Amino acid sequence: MEFGDSEEALKALDKCLSHIKWRLRPSAKRRLEIDIQSLCTGLRPVVMVDYGGKMPELGKHLCTLLHFARKETTIFLQLRVMVIEDMIYIIHVEGLAEHISLSLNLQPQIFFVDLEQDPPKMILHSEQNTATSELVAIQKQFALLLPSNEGNTGSSLPNTAMTAPNVEASDCNPHGCTLAGEGSGFESSEPIDMSNIVKDTQITLPTINGWLLGYPVVYLFTKDRVADAVFNLSTKSLHIYKILIRRQEATGRKSSEEELMSFTVPYELSQRADKEPWAEAFLTHILAKLESCRQIWMHLRMEVSECYPQAIAL
Template sequence: MEVGELEEILRVFESSISQIKWRLKHPSKRRLETDVLALCTETRPVIMVDYGGKMPELQERLCAFLKHCKQESSIFEHLRVMIIEDMIYLIHFRALADFIKSSLKLEIEMLFVDLEKDPPKMITQVEKSSAALELLSAQKLFASVFSADGLNSDPLQNHGIDLTANAGSSLSEPVTSTSSELIDLSCCLQISQVTVPTLNGWLLGYPVVYLFGKEHIDRAIYNLSTKSLHIFQIFICRYV
């Protein structure tokens, strides 16, 4: 991305924050600015917004913010607000589609820790973990919904869920209302039974992904609170 485009992102960012009269505290504003830059440059496909307010006001603010950004610059055209139950994210849907594809092709290395074990242990045979299979189910659901061309709601409609009721019929359509900025994937947790920490570990690119089933939440919390986790990676390079 050229310097001029980065300057335009920052200009539109400031203008949109001002237009919607969003009085963010300075630390939150800096975080949002950094996150928006990461998304627009496709450095990251997803960021979680855990600052700047509470739901549902935060959701409304972010949707209004993106709407104004897109009215001023096409650089923001691929950005959307995504919610999963009480979690809220900003996504670059084209970059997210590529990330999902790479994950399913195992092009992205992920390290898994089984929090159902005491003490927690690294998982070497992922295919034998029921929690890992739930994550795979969630990844396939995301892959069926997101593509580089837009949003496909058919897989969710098969489960009786109308994703486009609030999000518009296609992510590539022009913005006509605040709701067209929103994608609600709360159903993902019901369809796949994946836990939020596991899903976030994958979506947000954490160093390790915590795996545990919903029936073992108490044990996972206990292990996280009382056990130390040390992960070592040894790299051997041979110079000729």
């Protein structure tokens, strides 16, 4: 993705937001821009959207936005809205397929914080227990539904009838050709509903989110131990890890540092902060991705701060 493509995507995004009359607060719009660019440049395979409203209106807005954005530029072709229960995400289809493939091959290695134990204990993804085995099974189900670079074209994606964008006659292609983003499969405007994959499992959504969002350390607990997990985490000091990034801007425009992602780890399991081996490996992994899109991003760094015990919802 070149700088010009990035500017084109932002202009298309702004135009489509106006077209569908979705009025976002400046901070939410900035967050959406960062999320879209991080997906399109390959820095992230999935982002969780917890700004700009609530379900189902938020889902309708996102689906309609991407529907029209695909008509403006092919940059948005790989982006889809995905839902799992009451959570909503934007995914890069090929990026997520690659993320799943790497995860199944334990690349990079994920560390889990077992919140069912007090004090919490850190374990490797490769260590076998019921929860980690169930996560692997979920990853394999995701893999079956998404196209990959290994010849799998993906099964029929489980769409949900959350929304059908209102398309006016003026939006149709007068030449009878399929417009960017229209058609079947992963180019559909309907959201991908993955709720059934996790419906009958014991693994929790916070664990699935941690993996989907690409965190190096993921909280692990089952549905019947939520109360224990909340207590064990709420009574511990935490380290907050933030990946901060700065975009390249057009000449004369001021560039500000933005948060790409953030996650927490119990203080006792991360006393070396950004010097923890897994933290250094994660930063190296992200910086390697950055090299392929230096035209878009000019700077990336990790920031670690401490958070004292407080009530936490999982």
